[in-house]
Amino acid sequence: MEIGKILESIMRNNNIVGTISSVIVIIGAGFFFTKKKVIPSNCAGSLSKVILNLAIPTLSYNAFMQDIDSRKLEQSLSILVWGIVIHLVLIFLTKIFYKNYSGDRNDVLRMMTIFGSTTVFGIPVIQAVYGDTGAMYASVFNIPYRALLYTYGYMTIAGVKLKKENMGKIISNPIIVATFLGMFVWMFQNYFFQVSVIEGDIIRKYAFLRIDKTAYWLFKPMQYLASLNAPLSWLSIGITLAGVSFNDILKSKISWGYSVVKVVVIPVFLVALYTIMNMTGVLTTSYIALATIVLMMATPAATVIATYTIHFNKEPVLTSSCSLMSSIFSVAMIPFLIITIEILKSMGIFS
Template sequence: MDFNVMWTLQGTMFLIVLIGVFMRKKGILTEKAKSVLTELVLNLILPCNIITSFRIDFNMAILKKFIVIIVIAALAQILSYIICKFAFNSYDIRKRKIFKYGTLVSNSGFLGNPIAQGIFGATGLMYSSIFCIPNRIAMWSAGLSQFTNETDKKSAIKKVVLHPCMIAVYIGFLLMITRIHLPAFMEKTISNLGQCTTALTMILIGCIIAEVDDLKTIINKDVIYFTIIRLVMIPGLVFIGCKLAGIDKLIIGVAVLLTGMPAGSTTAILAAKYGGDYVFGTKLVVFSTVMTLLSVPIWSLILS
């Protein structure tokens, strides 16, 4: 891992986050504008970036790595589910919902993909896109069940299968194994759109942070407890397990960084919708996101 690349990436991301904070505080980016940007990133920019990451020569070694990545990601979700069963039982039901959802559903797709690409390049982004599949399944199944008793498996499967980022994985994988080359103007269009991912994602992260007037008001022992579990404990256990299993270093790097992502932004949204503690959910999302700016460089040093 090139440390100059890592520190340059962190500095760039931090500066763009500050720009997002400034623009949200000044009202340049309104709540409506933030929502539009979020939809733009999830439905167009990030999918284009994912498709571009699959533009490599396919072989059986890559397929085997995909299988390893899926297995690790699935085991990481099972680990998160087990932690949920024991770590938050002393809290009241409204807070417990928030804790469990935030533990099960990280921001690995939205924030993790650009970080994986920045540190590990296009191959890292391709691996992270595959790694996110079990997390997306958890989001619409076990994650959603923390807030509602609805267990519509058909609806959950549909949301996962038809998610824009999943469709991008299908397209990218198909182009990779068939070695079909799109017309140059299409390749360039997809590539150029995908290159906007990091900038727009970090601006949106800045908007989330800007919604808290004083960061000191969000810090308490409960928020810190959750953040340690989300950013330290889970990726730490994944790191140890992967090292003991002799997994490829690049796969370990992607797995650890993505399992060490903050609580998903949907934590607060679903809390508000289904009667959870929305204010507490916002605190978890903001604080764990801010601490990622510290935890990612530390994990990068450990992984190196």
């Protein structure tokens, strides 16, 4: 198929076009109404609490409410392994990327490169474009991400060793709990107590924890909560961007360099790597799995890392500058990556 026809088919895909336009419009609305003082500039923090404690956990669990098949199981385990490998490799590669910087500046740049804002930027877009399968893959990818974020990321910025309270924070995190519970139900659903459910003229059996089939009265409100994730996340981005000076950020060469590495170089390298592996038969990856991994890595600096740097006074100004610049890069880059992946899919490289 010609590239022109592929692009035309992509632009006719209402789901993709609608998601991209929604990101731009809702972020713009948050920015505009905050500048006009209609929305309080300090409400982004409250929105993030709703997102982290309600929207993302329900989305993570609901994403696993689907029938299991060998292909999805294989891809999920592959994504889990790749999530571990990518983050561990970046721990070492970032030492090379930022070898010209030392002390706190080196630590902060490295942590912002390793850990992206997957909750606000990655998962909402992936869920909107690729549905529950994409959300499920994203939740799996985030397991090693969060484990390292709350341990290695914290210890590096704080300059401390691993403590029991940090492990407790990881284990009790609502998103981690919901992801593990959902993944457990999905993987072992055929071995749980089965409940008969009437679907049209057919009676089917489902695990009692498949609440999408056995307890719709509970599943529906969880769906509503999960649907808050994307709009609230994008709105909070706009609110945050409204409070930062663009002129100061545009003058920061470090912010430009960081954003290029984080949002452009790493995702493009991953697209090239997976394309080569698929074409040579070294590793077969579905296009949704590819999109999940690439888009999760194309996110700007993680807000948790920004919180760490502010709390411990480790280059907080640089962090804010890099966060905003990389956010702008990400808003522009994510649509490009989605279109690129759709082109590769249309060419038959990914199924």
